Amino acid sequence: MKIRKAFGPTIAVSLLALSLAACSNPAVDAPSAGSTDSKLPASCSTEKPTIGVALPNTINPYYVAMQDSFKKHGQELGFDVKVAIANDSDSTQLSQVDSFIQQKVCAVALNAVNSGPGAASVKALNAAGIPVFTVNVIISPDDLKTQNASFVQYVGADQVAGGKQMGEQVLKDLGADAKIVAGIIGNPDQIPTNQRDQGFKDALSKNSNASTVQTVNGKIDPSVSLQVTGDLLQGNPGINVLFADAGPHAVGALQAVAQQGKADKVKVYAFCAADQKLNSTYAACAAQEPAKYAQIVLDNMKKHLAGESVDKEVLEPLKVFVDGQTPGQGEVG
Structure with missing residues (x-):
């Protein structure tokens, strides 16, 4: 059963009111969660409003699923969806956001390349009065505060719960006191x-x-993950469990375990690699649903543009797969 965890916009609106009383700033003058009287861009009143979608890459199957969903569901809702792919460059993504601003889009869905630099994109959109919805990658609260920037809504998986589920699965598989x-x-x-x-x-x-x-940096890249996992295993021969916290990390970790002949000694728990069957070595994974997150963003964006209140944060539960099961299409980490 799926249970959606969401937090209401009351606190965000109260803080916004205090900020407005203190000064006039584009970052806080931008539309916010729960607002019904904020002025929207003129393009929002056109027959088919243009929505900008900023994604990090399309190498990761996660973002392929998300892109397809944004395009398909956006069309169903009557939006003209324009997607920009940053190729994992913060500066490129900021430039693409600036391009959206020049195109006078109605709103933007931002999946930032990185949590900190993503705040600059939010700030730029605030200054242009364009509502911004963030998805998947959480924008750094400290950087948002520094730049006096804000977004309408964040949509993504309940990340802490997903990691906890994998840790609990380890204890279940190996033993509570192993x-x-x-x-x-x-x-x-x-x-x-x-x-x-x-x-x-x-x-x-x-x-x-x-x-x-130890925690090593796989950089959301299978090749990098293969290398750093290999080094990790060689430097720590006693390791019997690996946690790969993203799908590409899982791919690299499994390859490293196989290369070192440790498939019977090391179990891998992960956020799911795309379409990869679980087995005795790849013991369990937690799956996100990026296509669903895109749908939620667009549905709530439409509500916001119609003057309805939306929650500041929507956290979705994750599916867990174990030995013998295979995640479905679009169920990835």
Whole structure:
């Protein structure tokens, strides 16, 4: 059963009111969650409003599924959806956001390349009075505060819960008091992956015989993940569990385990690699649903543009797959 966790916009609106009282700034003058009287861009009143979608890449199957969903569902809702792919460059993405501004789009869905630099894109859209909805990658609250920037809504997976689910699965598979030495293939530049790692470690902390030796940076890249996981295993021969906190990390980690002949000694738990069957080595994974997140963003964007209130944050639960199962199309990490 899927349970959506959402937090209402009351606090965000109250803080916005205080900011407006203090000064007039494009970042806080922008439309916000729950607002019904904010002035929208003129293009929003056209027969088919143009929506900008900014994505990091289309190498990761996750973003392919998200892009397809934005285009398909956007058309169903009567939007003209324009997608920009940043090829994992923060500067390119900011330039693409500036292009959306020049095109006078009605609103933007932003999946930032990185959590910190993404705040600059939000700030630019605020200054132009264009509503911005963030998805998947959480924009750094500290950077938003520094730039006095705000977004209408964030939509994504419940990242902490997903990491916790994987940690709990480890304890279920190996034993609540088993000797566990875990390594993590992560990405410290991203808030979501850090949240997943923390959830995983919190779950393992219930076992006094479990420890985490190191977190290496897979950079959301299978090739990089293969290399750093190989180094991690060689430097820590006692590792019997790997947590790969993104689908590309899982691909690289599984390859490294196979290359070193440790398929019977090391179990991999992960956020799901696309279309890859679980087995005795690839023991469990948590799947996000990027196509669904795109649909939620667009549905709530349409509500917001119609003057309806939307929640500041929508966190979706993750599906868990175990040995013998295969994630479905679009169910990825």
